[in-house]
Amino acid sequence: METHGCVVFFFFFSRPCVRERRIHFVLLISRQGKVRLTKWYSTYSKKERSKVLRELSGVILTRGPRLCNFVEWRGLKVVYKRYASLYFCMCIDPDGNELEILEIIHHYVEVLDRYFGSVCELDLIYNFHKAYYILDEILISGELQESSKRTVVRSVAAQDSLVEAAKEQTGSTISNIIAHAAK
Amino acid sequence: MNPFSSGTRLRDMIRAIRACKTAAEERAVVRKECAAIRAAINENDQDYRHRNLAKLMFIHMLGYPTHFGQMECLKLIASTGFPEKRIGYLGLMLLLDERQEVLMLVTNSLKQDLNHSNQYIVGLALCALGNISSAEMARDLAPDVERLLQFRDPNIRKKAALCSIRIIKKVPDLAENFMNPASSLLKEKHHGVLITGVQLCTDLCKVSSEALEYFRENCIEGLVKTLRDIANSPYSPEYDIAGITDPFLHIRLLKLLRILGQGDADASDCMTDILAQVASRTESNKNAGNAILYECVETIMSIEDNGGLRVLAINILGRFLSNRDNNIRYVGLNMLMKAIMVDAKAVQRHRATILECVKDSDASIQKRALELVYLLVNESNVKPLTKELIEYLEVSDQEFKGDITAKICSLVEKFSPAKIWYIDQMLKVLSEAGNFVKDEVWHALIIVISNASDLHGYTVRALYRVLQASTEQESLVRVAVWCVGEYGDMLVNNVGMLDIEEPITVTESDAVDAMEVAIKCQRLGLTTKAMALIALFKLSSRFPSCSERIKDIIVQNKRSLVLELQQRSIEISCILQKHQNIRSALVERMPILDEKTFSGRKAGSLPTAVSTSSIIPCNLPNGIGKPAAAPIGDLLDLSSDDAPPAPVSSGGDFLQDLLGVDLSPASAPSGTSQSPKTGTDVLLDLLSIGTSPSVQSSSSAIDILSSSHDNKAPVANLNGLASHSSLSANATSPASSAGMMDLLDGTGAITQKHEENGPAYPSLVAYESSTLRMTFNFSRQPGNLQTTFIQATFTNLSPNVYNDFLFQAAVPKFLQLHLDPASSNTLPASGNGSITQCLKVTNTQHGKKSLVMRIRIAYKTNDKDALEEGQINNFPRDL
Numbered sequence A: 001m002e003t004h005g006c007v008v009f010f011f012f013f014s015r016p017c018v019r020e021r022r023i024h025f026v027l028l029i030s031r032q033g034k035v036r037l038t039k040w041y042s043t044y045s046k047k048e049r050s051k052v053l054r055e056l057s058g059v060i061l062t063r064g065p066r067l068c069n070f071v072e073w074r075g076l077k078v079v080y081k082r083y084a085s086l087y088f089c090m091c092i093d094p095d096g097n098e099l100e101i102l103e104i105i106h107h108y109v110e111v112l113d114r115y116f117g118s119v120c121e122l123d124l125i126y127n128f129h130k131a132y133y134i135l136d137e138i139l140i141s142g143e144l145q146e147s148s149k150r151t152v153v154r155s156v157a158a159q160d161s162l163v164e165a166a167k168e169q170t171g172s173t174i175s176n177i178i179a180h181a182a183k
Numbered sequence B: 001m002n003p004f005s006s007g008t009r010l011r012d013m014i015r016a017i018r019a020c021k022t023a024a025e026e027r028a029v030v031r032k033e034c035a036a037i038r039a040a041i042n043e044n045d046q047d048y049r050h051r052n053l054a055k056l057m058f059i060h061m062l063g064y065p066t067h068f069g070q071m072e073c074l075k076l077i078a079s080t081g082f083p084e085k086r087i088g089y090l091g092l093m094l095l096l097d098e099r100q101e102v103l104m105l106v107t108n109s110l111k112q113d114l115n116h117s118n119q120y121i122v123g124l125a126l127c128a129l130g131n132i133s134s135a136e137m138a139r140d141l142a143p144d145v146e147r148l149l150q151f152r153d154p155n156i157r158k159k160a161a162l163c164s165i166r167i168i169k170k171v172p173d174l175a176e177n178f179m180n181p182a183s184s185l186l187k188e189k190h191h192g193v194l195i196t197g198v199q200l201c202t203d204l205c206k207v208s209s210e211a212l213e214y215f216r217e218n219c220i221e222g223l224v225k226t227l228r229d230i231a232n233s234p235y236s237p238e239y240d241i242a243g244i245t246d247p248f249l250h251i252r253l254l255k256l257l258r259i260l261g262q263g264d265a266d267a268s269d270c271m272t273d274i275l276a277q278v279a280s281r282t283e284s285n286k287n288a289g290n291a292i293l294y295e296c297v298e299t300i301m302s303i304e305d306n307g308g309l310r311v312l313a314i315n316i317l318g319r320f321l322s323n324r325d326n327n328i329r330y331v332g333l334n335m336l337m338k339a340i341m342v343d344a345k346a347v348q349r350h351r352a353t354i355l356e357c358v359k360d361s362d363a364s365i366q367k368r369a370l371e372l373v374y375l376l377v378n379e380s381n382v383k384p385l386t387k388e389l390i391e392y393l394e395v396s397d398q399e400f401k402g403d404i405t406a407k408i409c410s411l412v413e414k415f416s417p418a419k420i421w422y423i424d425q426m427l428k429v430l431s432e433a434g435n436f437v438k439d440e441v442w443h444a445l446i447i448v449i450s451n452a453s454d455l456h457g458y459t460v461r462a463l464y465r466v467l468q469a470s471t472e473q474e475s476l477v478r479v480a481v482w483c484v485g486e487y488g489d490m491l492v493n494n495v496g497m498l499d500i501e502e503p504i505t506v507t508e509s510d511a512v513d514a515m516e517v518a519i520k521c522q523r524l525g526l527t528t529k530a531m532a533l534i535a536l537f538k539l540s541s542r543f544p545s546c547s548e549r550i551k552d553i554i555v556q557n558k559r560s561l562v563l564e565l566q567q568r569s570i571e572i573s574c575i576l577q578k579h580q581n582i583r584s585a586l587v588e589r590m591p592i593l594d595e596k597t598f599s600g601r602k603a604g605s606l607p608t609a610v611s612t613s614s615i616i617p618c619n620l621p622n623g624i625g626k627p628a629a630a631p632i633g634d635l636l637d638l639s640s641d642d643a644p645p646a647p648v649s650s651g652g653d654f655l656q657d658l659l660g661v662d663l664s665p666a667s668a669p670s671g672t673s674q675s676p677k678t679g680t681d682v683l684l685d686l687l688s689i690g691t692s693p694s695v696q697s698s699s700s701a702i703d704i705l706s707s708s709h710d711n712k713a714p715v716a717n718l719n720g721l722a723s724h725s726s727l728s729a730n731a732t733s734p735a736s737s738a739g740m741m742d743l744l745d746g747t748g749a750i751t752q753k754h755e756e757n758g759p760a761y762p763s764l765v766a767y768e769s770s771t772l773r774m775t776f777n778f779s780r781q782p783g784n785l786q787t788t789f790i791q792a793t794f795t796n797l798s799p800n801v802y803n804d805f806l807f808q809a810a811v812p813k814f815l816q817l818h819l820d821p822a823s824s825n826t827l828p829a830s831g832n833g834s835i836t837q838c839l840k841v842t843n844t845q846h847g848k849k850s851l852v853m854r855i856r857i858a859y860k861t862n863d864k865d866a867l868e869e870g871q872i873n874n875f876p877r878d879l
Helices: A046-061 A098-116 A121-126 A128-138 A149-182 B010-019 B023-042 B049-061 B067-078 B082-095 B101-114 B119-132 B135-148 B154-170 B172-185 B191-207 B209-232 B247-261 B265-281 B287-302 B307-322 B326-342 B344-348 B351-358 B363-376 B382-395 B398-415 B419-436 B439-451 B453-469 B474-493 B508-520 B526-542 B544-559 B563-578 B580-586 B595-601 B630-636 B645-658 B671-687 B693-707 B714-730 B737-755
Strands: A023-030 A035-040 A070-073 A076-083 A086-092 B617-619 B625-627 B764-768 B772-780 B787-796 B802-810 B815-819 B834-843 B853-861 B864-872
Touching (some): A035 A121, A035 A128, A035 B049, A046 A076, A046 A086, A070 B363, A086 A098, A098 A149, A098 B287, A098 B326, A121 A128, A121 B010, A128 B049, A128 B082, A149 B082, B010 B023, B010 B049, B082 B101, B082 B119, B101 B119, B101 B135, B119 B135, B119 B154, B135 B172, B154 B191, B172 B209, B209 B247, B209 B265, B287 B307, B287 B326, B307 B351, B326 B351, B326 B363, B344 B363, B363 B382, B363 B398, B382 B398, B398 B419, B398 B439, B419 B453, B419 B474, B439 B453, B439 B474, B439 B595, B453 B508, B474 B508, B474 B526, B508 B526, B508 B544, B526 B544, B563 B580, B802 B815, B802 B834
Antiparallel strands (some): A023 A086, A076 A086, B764 B772, B772 B787, B802 B853, B853 B864
C-alpha cells in the first residue's frame, strides 16, 4: 500500500488562533469605519487581522446607542465604548470581566485626554505613534500595567523629553551640514 | 546624504492622505510615498529612517503592505539613540508578529537593551518582549527578565512582571524560576508593581500546581490584608475611580484569591470575611464598583462552599438584573448562568426577572436571557415558562424568532409532560413561527402525532382550524396537510372528540378545499405541494363523494412544469383511473411511525445508514431479503392480508406504473430506465412476488441480489434496499420528507451500484473515536472504474454540539480528490443528526493500488477547538 506518496492536506481555513491573552486586541475605529489604532496581543495573521477589522466594524458601528457595550463575536467578547467620534474596542475571552474592561478603556481615554489636553480624533491621527506609546504604558501583553494615570503620563512625557533632547542635538548637526553645504 | 531627499514630513503625508477624495487617489499617494521610502531604504538613508518607519506604520494601519520596512525596524533598534529605538520597537510590535522569522534576529538587540544603562531603553525592550515574544526568545531572555523583577525602578519591575507572564505562558517549564521573585512583588506598595505582581502570581498558579501550593501556603494572609487595606483606604486622588481606591487592584486581588481558594477549604476560610465585606460594602451605583462586585461574586461562587456568602452573591446578581444599565443586566445574566451550576434553586428565584430580560430591546441581553431561561426549565416549570416564551414569540423581532423557536421546540421535546400538551405547544409555535422551525422539528411532530392514536382526531381538527386562519407558516401547512391526508375521515366525522374541544363542522369538500389551496398557493414550496398531492390521493379513497373533484385537481397538475409534481400527478391519476381495485389498500392509513428508526434517520442520513439493528433482513424462500420491520410491509397491507394473487400481481403492474417503469426489454438497457428498475426490485421485494410471472423481465435484478448473497456485500446491500424501499413506500405519505425529495436521487444512487453488475460496496466506518464517527458510502459511475464517489456521514457521539465543523482529506499522488461542500458546519449532539459531505476520488492506478486517505477533522465544542486525525487504509480493495 502506497502511503509514502506526497501527502498534501488541503486547508480551507486558516488555523484557529491560539487564545492565551487577557485582552486579545485593542482597536480604535472611527465612526466612518476608519481604523485609528490596532494593537494585537494574540497572534493573528495578516488575513485574520483584516477580517477581524472588517467584521467588527460592521457589527459595532451599526449597533444602536442604547444597547449594552458588549458584543459576542466568534466565541469571544468585544467590549466597546464610543467617545465622541471614536469607538474604543477591546476583545476578551468570554469569561472575562466586561465591566473592568470598560474601566480600562476609560482609563486609557483619560490618560489620552491628560496627555493631549482634551484629546480629539485629529490628535490621534497626526500623533498616532503617541497613542501607541501611551497604550504601551498601560497594557503589556494584554495585561494592565499601571492604574495611576499620573504615572503613565509622566513616563511618556519623560521619554518624549529624551527624544526632544536627542532631536536638538541632531538638529544642530543638520544645521551644521546645511551651513557646510552653503559654503 | 542630502537631507532634502527624503520627501515629505510625516504630518504632511498624513495630511495628503486625508485630503484624498477617492480610494484611487489615496492609493496613488501611498504608492508614491512607499516608492520614496523604498528608495531611502535602498540608499541606506540613516537620518530619516525613523521618520520613514513612522510613515510606514501609518500606511500599515491603512491596510497597505509594508513588509519591506521590517528590516528597518531592526536597524533602528540596533542604533544607539533613544528616539530611534523607541520608534524601532514600536514598528517591531506593529509590523511584525511572533510568527515571523525576522523576529529571531532581534533577540540579540533585545538582550543588550535589557541590560542598558538607560532605564527607558530597558522599558522599551521589556514592552516589546512582553508583546511579541516567541517561545525561543522567551527561553533565551528569561534570566534577564527575572533579574529585572528586582530592578530599582518600579516602572521596570512592573514591566518585567508582565513580561514574565508572557514568558511562562510560552514556556511553562520556566515557572518555578519566577515563583520567588513573584511572591516578593506581592509585598510592594507601588500599585503598578502590585497589580502586575498579583497578575503574575495568578498566571503562575495557572501553569504550575507547585506555584499554586506555594502561594497558598505563603501568601494568602498577606493578600487578604492587602485587599482589606485597599478596601478600607481613605480617598487617594491618584488611584480613585468613582470613590473607590484602585478598582483594578481590587479586581486582581479577588481573582488571585479565587484561584487560591478554589478547592481548598482552609484557604477559602481565610478570605470569607474580606469577601463578605467587599460584597456588602462596595458602592454599586458606578461601573467601577460593579466591576468589583462582579469579580467578588465570581470568587464567592468558585471558592469552597460557604452558604451565607453565596446567598449574598446571588442577591447581588439579582440586583444586577434589575439595574437600569444594560451592561449590568448583561453581566448579571452571564453570571447567573455560571451560578446555576452551583445553586440552581437560588437562581430560580429570579426567574421572573430573567424572563423580563428575554423581552429586552438589546439583542445581546435577549440572547443571554433566553439561554438562561433554557437552563432554568425543568419538569415542574416547563408549562408556565413555555407559555411565556410562546407569548413572547408572537411579539419578538424577526431576527430573534429563529433562536427562540429553536429553544422552545427543544424544551417542549425534552420536558413534555403529555403528548397532548406537546402537540398543542408545537401547533402554537408552528402557527406563530413555522418558517423558523427546522425540518427535524416538524418531522418529529408528525411522528409524535402518529404515535398518539387517541389524539388523531383532536390534532387534525386543531390543525384544520389553524390552517383555515393562515397558510403563511409553511411547516404548519405541511403538518396539517399530512394529518388531513391521514386522518381526514376523523376531521369530517368529529371522531374521538375530547371534552375540551369545540365541535367543528367540516364537510368532505371543505377538507379537499384546504388541500387544493395548498397545491395552488404560489408561496408554498414544492415539498408542501407534493405532500398535498399525496394527501389528496389518500382522501380520494376516504371521501368517495369527492373523488371526481380530487381527480380533477390531480389532473391539473399533470401539466406542472415542476417534474416532481408532474410525475406524482401522472402516477396518482393513473392509479385512480386504472387500479381502483387496489387503491383503498394503497392509501391505507400510515402505520404508527417508529420513533427510534426516525431519530436514527433524521437529518438527511443516507438510506444505508439505517442500522442493522432496526431492520433485520431475513431470508425468504425466494432468496430475497425482506425487511422484517413492520411499517413497510404493513403499508400496503399485504403481508397479513390473504389477498388473492391477482391484485398482487396487478399491484406489481401498478407499482411499475407508479414509478413510470417500462419493463419491456428494449428500453431496459437504456440509462434512464435503470432507476425505475431498481424501484421495482424493491417493490418486488416488498410484495414478495418474486415468483410472479409478470415480473420476469426484472429477474436479472433479483439475480444480482441472490448471487451477491454469498459474498460480503448483501447485508449492506439489502439494508440499502430495505431502507430504500421504505423510502419508496413512504412516498405515498409525506412522513419522511427526506424520502419525498430524495426519492429520485436515492434511486439513482442505488442504480449506480447495480449497473456495474458488480458487488455493491458495503458502507464503511472509516473513522471512529469516542466523540465522532465517520461513515463512508461508496458508489460508482458506470463504465468508469477509476472514479469512486464517497458520501461521508459524520455523527457526533458526544453530548456537545460541534460548531465550525471542518473535514479535510488528503491522498497520495496517484489519487485525485475532489471535495464537495459539507451539508452543514454544525453537528448536533448525541447523534441527533449528521453532516454529509461528498468526495470524488479518482484512482489513476486502479487495480494496482487501493485507496488510502488521511483525514483531519476540526471543530469547536464548548468554545474549544478540537482536532481529530486519522488514516483510512481499510477501503474495499477494488476501489
